[in-house]
Amino acid sequence: MKVKIIDSLPELGGQLATLYPEKYIYDVAGFPKVRAQDLVEQLVKQTNYFEPTICLNQFVETLVRTDNKTIKLTTNKGVHLTKTVVLTAGNGAFRPRKLKIDNVDQYEGKNLHYFINDLEQFRNKNVLVCGGGDSAVDWALMLESLAKKVTLVHRRDKFRAHEHSVKQLLDSNIDIKTPYVPESFRGDGEFIHELVLRHSKDKNNIETIKVDDVIVNYGFISSLGPIVDWGLEIERNSIVVNTKMETNIPGVYAAGDICTYNGKVKLIATGFGEAPTAVNNAKNFINPEEKVQPRHSTSIFS
Numbered sequence: 001m002k003v004k005i006i007d008s009l010p011e012l013g014g015q016l017a018t019l020y021p022e023k024y025i026y027d028v029a030g031f032p033k034v035r036a037q038d039l040v041e042q043l044v045k046q047t048n049y050f051e052p053t054i055c056l057n058q059f060v061e062t063l064v065r066t067d068n069k070t071i072k073l074t075t076n077k078g079v080h081l082t083k084t085v086v087l088t089a090g091n092g093a094f095r096p097r098k099l100k101i102d103n104v105d106q107y108e109g110k111n112l113h114y115f116i117n118d119l120e121q122f123r124n125k126n127v128l129v130c131g132g133g134d135s136a137v138d139w140a141l142m143l144e145s146l147a148k149k150v151t152l153v154h155r156r157d158k159f160r161a162h163e164h165s166v167k168q169l170l171d172s173n174i175d176i177k178t179p180y181v182p183e184s185f186r187g188d189g190e191f192i193h194e195l196v197l198r199h200s201k202d203k204n205n206i207e208t209i210k211v212d213d214v215i216v217n218y219g220f221i222s223s224l225g226p227i228v229d230w231g232l233e234i235e236r237n238s239i240v241v242n243t244k245m246e247t248n249i250p251g252v253y254a255a256g257d258i259c260t261y262n263g264k265v266k267l268i269a270t271g272f273g274e275a276p277t278a279v280n281n282a283k284n285f286i287n288p289e290e291k292v293q294p295r296h297s298t299s300i301f302s
Contacts, residue, residue, distance in 0.1 A: 005047075005055065020036050023035070028268055058078075063085065070082070086255060087258055088255050088256045088271070089227065096218065099182060107192050114216055129143070129151070129215045131154065137161035141172065152177065179199065191212075243277075253281065
């Protein structure tokens with residue numbers, strides 16, 4: 001079976017590579033913990049065993065079933081024809097929730113960060129992290145041993161992160177500012193040099209923090225984008241599938257965070273099981289004489 005991978009991003013890896021390549025993942029079987037980028041690299045290496053055609057920087061705009069055997073995908077760069085499709089688009093297109101301070105967007109890509117690709121850029125720096133969820137707390141903890149100083153700012157008294165992570169945070173040397181919100185900044189057009197914080201409950205309580213870098217972890221806004229117009233059954237921003245990972249459109253399957261069914265658990269580990277279920281049923285759809293149950297990998301690669 002010939003396989004083509006179409007990805008809107010410039011590299012394979014999805015959210016793992018784009019949002020948190022330096023973070024550790026703890027729910028992948030066989031790995032007590034694994035760095036996200038390392039996992040992506042191993043998955044890409046495994047993918048290349050099968051020599052798929054890989055199309056990057058292509059955003060799928062429409063999906064149309066033209067007849068009983070062909071599905072037409074139109075992207076921003078052209079048209080692809082196929083017999084089956086497996087949708088693995090995660091939570092859809094995503095964009096970060098931005099820092100709501102006038103004119104601060106001019107510092108994005110300089111020393112205002114919504115994505116982190118390399119922790120080393122923060123070595124011996126004064127880093128301020130905004131947010132109170134898992135991502136903010138995790139980044140602060142990871143930066144503690146690397147940065148000169150880490151300041152974590154959250155608008156509430158309590159953090160929403162995992163209990164164990166919060167305990168680590170409270171036991172660390174990270175400077176915790178709660179409940180504070182960033183109100184303004186001082187910069188020179190090239191870099192932010194100071195962030196001004198205002199107490200959430202006492203408006204007269206203001207602090208100014210000197211910074212080399214600012215990291216904002218307010219979460220992400222996700223959207224299925226044009227997928228909602230393809231005629232798929234969608235429930236709570238997810239594509240409904242059956243036990244074969246089939247959607248309501250013949251020949252179209254879905255796996256991972258983008259799909260839903262009764263009892264669905266959204267984890268990377270779950271997606272690893274759903275993907276082969278979708279692929280093998282897709283192959284059976286193309287050729288009903290093919291068995292859904294595949295041969296074991298040891299017999300294929302021995």
